[in-house]
Amino acid sequence: MPIIAVFSSKGGVGKTTIAANLGWCSAQLSGRRTLLWDLDPTDGAGFMFALEAQRKRQARSLIAGDVPAQALIQSSDYAGLDLLPADGSLRELDSLLLRMGQRHRIATLSRQLVRSYDRVILDCPPMLNELSAQVMRAATLVIVPLPPSPLSARALDHVVEEIRRHTRRPPPILPVLSMIDRRRSLHLEALAANPGWPAIPLVSSLEQCAVQRRPVGTFAPRSPATLAIMRLWQGIESKLAQMEAAATMA
Ligand SMILES: Nc1ncnc2c1ncn2[C@@H]1O[C@H](COP(=O)(O)OP(=O)(O)OP(=O)(O)O)[C@@H](O)[C@H]1O
Numbered sequence: 452m453p454i455i456a457v458f459s460s461k462g463g464v465g466k467t468t469i470a471a472n473l474g475w476c477s478a479q480l481s482g483r484r485t486l487l488w489d490l491d492p493t494d495g496a497g498f499m500f501a502l503e504a505q506r507k508r509q510a511r512s513l514i515a516g517d518v519p520a521q522a523l524i525q526s527s528d529y530a531g532l533d534l535l536p537a538d539g540s541l542r543e544l545d546s547l548l549l550r551m552g553q554r555h556r557i558a559t560l561s562r563q564l565v566r567s568y569d570r571v572i573l574d575c576p577p578m579l580n581e582l583s584a585q586v587m588r589a590a591t592l593v594i595v596p597l598p599p600s601p602l603s604a605r606a607l608d609h610v611v612e613e614i615r616r617h618t619r620r621p622p623p624i625l626p627v628l629s630m631i632d633r634r635r636s637l638h639l640e641a642l643a644a645n646p647g648w649p650a651i652p653l654v655s656s657l658e659q660c661a662v663q664r665r666p667v668g669t670f671a672p673r674s675p676a677t678l679a680i681m682r683l684w685q686g687i688e689s690k691l692a693q694m695e696a697a698a699t700m701a
Pocket residue numbers: 461462463464465466467468469491495575576577629630631651652653654655657658659660661
């Protein structure tokens with residue numbers, strides 16, 4: 452079940468930027484039918500891909516079971532990449548999930564989506580609540596962007612704890628050093644301490660994604676940022692392939 456959650460309890464760490472660019476890599480580099488599902492009411496992923504805002508705010512209706520996902524999914528400008536956009540109706544998502552009393556609602560919907568997609572990528576809001584618990588139950592793999600700071604290290608602890616508390620079959624976590632500035636000693640120390648973790652640089656080209664409203668690979672194809680995102684995506688593909696092989700053997 453290739454459901455990839457990009458999650459942190461901390462805000463502004465690069466979740467949406469990474470999720471959007473990974474979605475593009477998945478569709479355009481790996482040729483995977485890919486869905487980017489935005490669970491954050493601020494609708495960053497839809498903005499990033501310059502989607503037309505929907506007239507009706509219906510993201511909540513999908514969770515409630517009132518409309519099918521197909522009614523809300525929009526295609527992006529990139530072959531193979533669709534979006535399931537968020538809107539303000541997701542503000543009450545947490546209380547809706549609690550009221551529904553279905554602990555696996557997000558997992559159930561994700562599994563339905565992977566019937567039509569090879570990869571489903573979840574862009575998550577920075578919260579520890581019923582939604583984050585449900586995302587952990589749904590995810591095959593959890594990507595945790597970590598700018599090098601003690602507060603980010605705490606955010607990783609939160610994810611580990613969230614998975615421990617809420618899942619019976621814990622998904623693997625892939626920490627990603629994000630917003631790395633090699634001129635800063637703290638950042639160099641973080642790289643040295645975690646040589647196996649992918650790293651995404653702090654660069655204006657990634658900031659530009661939200662200005663140009665396009666993935667970095669489309670306007671700076673040979674930049675260090677694009678190469679770093681592509682390496683991260685290849686690492687995710689390898690991890691998923693390993694997991695699939697292990698599941699087949701079991
Ligand atoms: N590697 C990077 N280099 C430079 N700027 C970046 C990088 N990654 C993200 N940004 C910028 O940092 C800000 C926060 O990024 P982003 O919205 O992706 O984080 P987020 O974790 O999704 O935030 P939120 O928790 O609010 O959803 C944005 O302005 C984005 O353009």
